[in-house]
Amino acid sequence: MKSLNKLVLLFSFIFITLSLFSQQRDSYFLHTVEKGQNIYSISSMYGVNQEDIIKLNPGSEKTIYTGQTLKIPQALTSHMKETFHTIAPGETLYRLTITYNVPAKTITDANPGLSAENFKAGEVIRIPIEEDTPETILKEDKVEETEKPKCKDMHKVKRKETIFSISRKYNLTENELIVANPEIKKGLKKGTWLCIPYSSAEKETETFIVDVQRTPPSNLELFNQNKEAPHRISTIKTAIILPFMLDGGHKQEALRMVEYYEGFLIAVDSLKRRGANIELHVFDSKNDANTIQQILNKKELKEMDVIFGPLHQQNVKLLADFSKQHNIRLVVPFTSKDDEVFNNPSIYQINTPQSYLYSEVFEHFTRQFPNANLIVLETTDGKDQYKREFIEGLSVMAKKNSFPIKTVNIDNIEQSLPTVESLIKTDKTNLFIPASGSDAALNKVIPLLQLIKGKQIEAPMHLFGYPEWQTYTSDRLQDFFDLDTYFYSSFYTNNLLPAAKNFINGYHKWYKKEMINTYPKYGMLGFDTGFYFLHGLATYGTDLENNLERIDLTPIQTGFKFDRVSNWGGFVNKKVFFVRFTNNYELIKLDFD
Structure with a gap:
């Protein structure tokens, strides 16, 4: 009877092991799309080609x-150094250590x-595969016998x-423990919690029995044990x-960096x-990779x-690899077009990547204008600043929220005026959205809207x-005040507010000059990023990320x-404001968080 019970336990363990490895034996795992993600960012996150994702998910190339x-x-x-695992319902960190034969740490x-707290079903995690991990479990659909995990038990x-x-309690030598x-x-x-290994004698056994009666450590216990205490x-x-x-070199670029x-x-x-x-240590990188390496x-x-x-x-990758290797936080204040943030836990990207930015904008948009009527105004002027991805996202948002949306070319203002006027709905909030962000496009948009405003149509616009x-x-x-204008931005300052006035006065006092008229203002960006991170580190130390x-x-x-x-x-920084210029000459910064 005892032999039969052992056999049942053995086959039960093999079944569990095979089930837990099924998603790794399969050709894919599951990812739940989060706000702001697109096929490009997801492919970067997992290091796979966009085309391969699209093949497995027909229609994802569109939306x-x-x-x-x-x-x-x-x-x-056989050369794989890591795998991705989607946490299954009821799965625990302890079970994963057994399944993948790797320590919790x-x-x-x-x-x-x-x-x-966030160890839950549907979360995807990265699991490094150690060199001595048995490949037969990963590669074979059928397992005749199961390799022993490193730990036969855990001891508190x-x-x-x-x-x-x-x-002595576990019949081990001190060296084995x-x-x-x-x-x-x-x-x-x-x-x-200690790993109790198999003794030398037990390692010679072909199969092993799992002690299903023992209570394994909880997720909280294992995380507390394996996460370094903050200081x-x-x-x-x-x-x-x-x-x-x-x-010498690029003068304007140098002036912005100095500011x-x-x-x-x-x-x-x-x-x-x-x-x-x-x-504080300050280095001139000269925009040269060799200098940065030095x-x-x-x-x-x-x-x-x-x-x-x-x-x-x-130059981001060079700094990112160094920061990751030495566990140093890297704050990237400028570029938003780098992929290192998707696989490097040390990076803070200040300038929001476009897909995340637009996702936040559209969410705030639907909250601010729940009854919107969208009129997109196209012009030949300003094609170099055409907002294709934004307009495409706007169309998706409109469809999802049942917002009417129409596009009109307004190169000829007189000819397009009747068409635009006919699209205005008196029972909705009418939003006129240029398809280009250029000043040249505004040269067409503003005169058209001023003509419409002069008709005194009774409709919110x-x-x-x-x-x-x-x-x-x-x-x-x-014009912005006349047309009750909104724009979105991750960077905005009102020079009349006390904090801005104090900074501007301080900057004048220190440097005897004005800041460069750019967007954003680099002096303010330097202050905000420096103060935020250094104050955070001074207050919370190594526990910054949790605070x-x-x-x-x-x-x-x-x-x-x-x-x-x-x-x-x-x-990534997902902060987005709306700025409004009202008909009453008020300037309002809308913070939705």
Whole structure:
């Protein structure tokens, strides 16, 4: 009877093992689309071709939607160093350590965004495959016998227990226990879970029996054990690596980088006055990869807590790889067109990637205008700034929310006026949206809308546009007020607000000059990014990532709302404002969070 029970247990374990590995043996795993994701970002996240995703998901080349489940191809080869796993209902971290034959710490280290709280069905996690992981389990559909996992049991250390007493309890040598748990060389800690390995004699056994009666450690216990305890940072070691072009070069670019640094210095000074200790290292990268590599070779760079830079996309990977290797936060203040954030947990991308930006804009749009009528105005002028992806997303949003949407070419204002006028609906909020963000397009749009406004049609009407309109404000201010204009942006400042006035006065006092008239203003960007991260590190230390929403900051220009793109990736800034110029000459910044 005992032999029969053992046989039943053995086959039960094999069945469970095969079930848990089924998604890895298959050619794909499942991904649930999140807000702001598109096929490109998902393919970058998993390191697969867009075409391969589309093959498994017909129709996804046209559109995907939040909450949709996609099949993601996963090739299993003998050279594979990692696999992706979609957590199944009822699955636990402990079970995954047995299934994949890897320690819990290996899984938690590979997924910095994973916690006991968000360990739930549907989450995708990255699992490194160790070199000695049995490939037969991964590759074969049928398993004749099961390889032993490294741990036959888990033991929770009790008060006064020693390595010797635990070894004797499980018929192990002290060395066998230490080899399975190298960290105990520094001493045992009450409450810690230890891996109980098979003894030398047991390793010779062909099969093994799982103790189904033992209560395994919970997710919370394993996460608490394997996540490093946060600590304060006494001196925040900070590096700025930007192309200041001190030896000449692109003058305008250099001036913008200098202004960013000047704003950053004001933030450092402000924080030091509050008691923060900051050690600042500044390097001129000269926009040259060789120079950046020379900077990274400096001994002190490995000791940084945070690095700010670079300017250009082509240099991000060099800094990103270094930051990931040495576990240093990398704040990328400028480019939004780099993919490193999808697979590097150290990166903070300030400038929102377009798909995430538009997703936030459309969500805020439907909240602000729940009864919208959309009229898209096309012109030949400004084709170089045509907002194709935005207009396509606008059409999808309109369809989803049953908003009427029409597109009209207005190159000839007189001929197009009757058509545009006929599209206005008195029972809806009418939004006129240029298809281009250029000032040249506004040269056609504004006269047309002024003519319509002069007809005194009894219907709510607004002009709606783009972040770059901030640079046209000095010339278009009256028109923007007349047309009750909105535009969206991740960067915006009202120079009349106290925080902005104080910064501008401080900048004048320090540098005896005006900031460059650009969008965004680089001095303000330097202040906001410097203050946000350095204040966060001074307040929360190494636990910054769990307290991003708690950082106390009134930004001058830049809003911050960071979300991790995946359990193993970095952070993107999803903060978006709407700015409104009302008919009553009010300037309102709408913050939806």
